[in-house]
Amino acid sequence: MKKKILVLVALLGFFVAVGIRDHCAAEEKASIKIGAFFALSGPASSIGTPTKLVAQMAVDKINKEGGIDGHPLELVFGDTESDPTKALIVAKRLVEQEKVIALIGPTRTDTGMAVKPYIEQSGIPTVMTVGGDPVIAGGKFGPYRWTFKAPQRTSVAVKKIYGYLQKRGIKKIALIHATDGFGRDGLRWLRELAPEYGLQIVAVESFGVNDPDMTAQLVKIKNTDAEALICWTIGPAGAKVARNVRQLDITIPLIQCHGLPDPKYVELAGDAANGSIMPSTRLMVADQLPDTDPQKPVVKEFMRLYEEEYNFDEKYPINTHSGYAWDAIMLLTEAIKRVGPDKMKDVRQFREAIRDALENIDGYVGISGIFHLTPEDHNGLGTDSLVMVQVVDGGWKLIEP
Incomplete structure (x- = not known):
């Protein structure tokens, strides 16, 4: 009799467990x-x-x-x-x-x-x-x-760079850009927005993203009266430009685009990366942000x-x-x-x-950044979403909020 009761209890427990499992499975919501x-x-x-x-x-x-x-x-x-x-x-x-x-x-x-x-x-x-x-x-x-x-947006990054140069009284700039879609988009906005910031473009050169060297283009730029050089590319090509700039002893500021704040850039460019200036998200200088910055805890x-x-x-x-x-x-x-x-x-x-x-x-x-999207603006980020940083001793320094 006791054995029968134990068997019944065991069976009851089994069916209850199965029922709970099936009920839970039914309650699982679709992904x-x-x-x-x-x-x-x-x-x-x-x-x-x-x-x-x-x-x-x-x-x-x-x-x-x-x-x-x-x-x-x-x-x-x-x-x-x-x-x-x-x-x-x-x-x-x-x-x-x-x-x-x-x-x-x-x-x-x-x-x-x-x-x-x-x-x-x-x-x-x-x-x-x-x-x-x-x-x-x-x-x-x-x-x-x-x-x-x-x-x-590319246009936002260009405005950030141009605002930085304008504050420092720079009037003449040279451009070097990649020939891919990103590089062409950068060139478009660099040209379009320059007059708004009182900037004169005195030279424009281009390169393929896989080109081994940009010396020829940079020699032409060196022989102009440009007061700053802006490079528009992402990936290893930006480091090649930085190395060539150092090799040619070009002393005007090198401004990279918002796609290059990356430890890989410093690794590939070596000492030539030092001094490079670029717009960046706050990720690269999180510890240097004031505690009042609403993005700091999120970052x-x-x-x-x-x-x-x-x-x-x-x-x-x-x-x-x-x-x-x-x-x-x-x-x-x-x-x-x-x-x-x-x-x-x-x-x-x-x-x-x-x-x-x-x-x-x-x-x-x-x-x-802090996003404010609208039917007209499907990105919703302004120049305040970027900060200006500089490579100093192989690290990243916040130089302008």
Whole structure:
């Protein structure tokens, strides 16, 4: 009799456990799938790979805090291979096969422009992590109703640099730029905005991002009366320019763009990096920020996660690009929260609502700045989102807020 009772108790316990398990499974909420496509291979992989890691770090934080109304975020990754054509193929796979509700990425301006027509035609809310303006410029660059971006506009970075030069009484400048999409976008804004700041461009030279040397172009610039030299590129090419400037004993200030505040720049340029000036996000000088800066606690927490909890800095030291994917994820998350994930059943309407919410985010304190998005401005960052920094003894010094 006792054995029968024990068996019945055991069976009852088993069925109760199964029932609880099945009930919990039924209560689990559907994940919200976001496509994330970056340059995980190819020339831009040094930027794209850590961007992927940061995107996952942001999603981990959100999910640990309960997701969005209990719905976990799920990232589906794709590798653009630093190639515009492949970027478009990846974007289509993420949307049409993986059924993501939104996208973040890609890594470079050229790949962003390659996928933009598809994004706009398909109605996919996308927060890009590219540096150039064309993706949200409108006009001849096409509509940007569904396209947003987390990094500062090129025009904003140019205004920051020009404001810095204007305060120092500089009147004549020389330009050297890469011939890729990012470099051309920089040249466009450098030319367009120069008169507004009383600046005369006395020389313009260009180079391919993979060129081994820029000496010939810089010799021409040295023979002008330029009072400052502005270089517009990202990646190793900027370090080559710095080394050539040092070799040629060019003594006017070298101003790099907002894409180069990166320990890799210092590593590749060596001593030639010292003295370089550039606009940067607050990530590079977090400890030098005043405690009154509203971004400081956000930036410091990001750095704690990146360096202490995830140890990403062991392979990918923090640079000015590091926060772009974080901001992209957080902006999308804020938009989805406003819409409510219960609207997911109608994917088209859900995407439309996310898009509408994105362009009305006002005051989000991120890594790249405090975002004030509008229907006309799908970036929402001004010159106050950047600080001017200088490489001093291999480190980064805040020289102008």
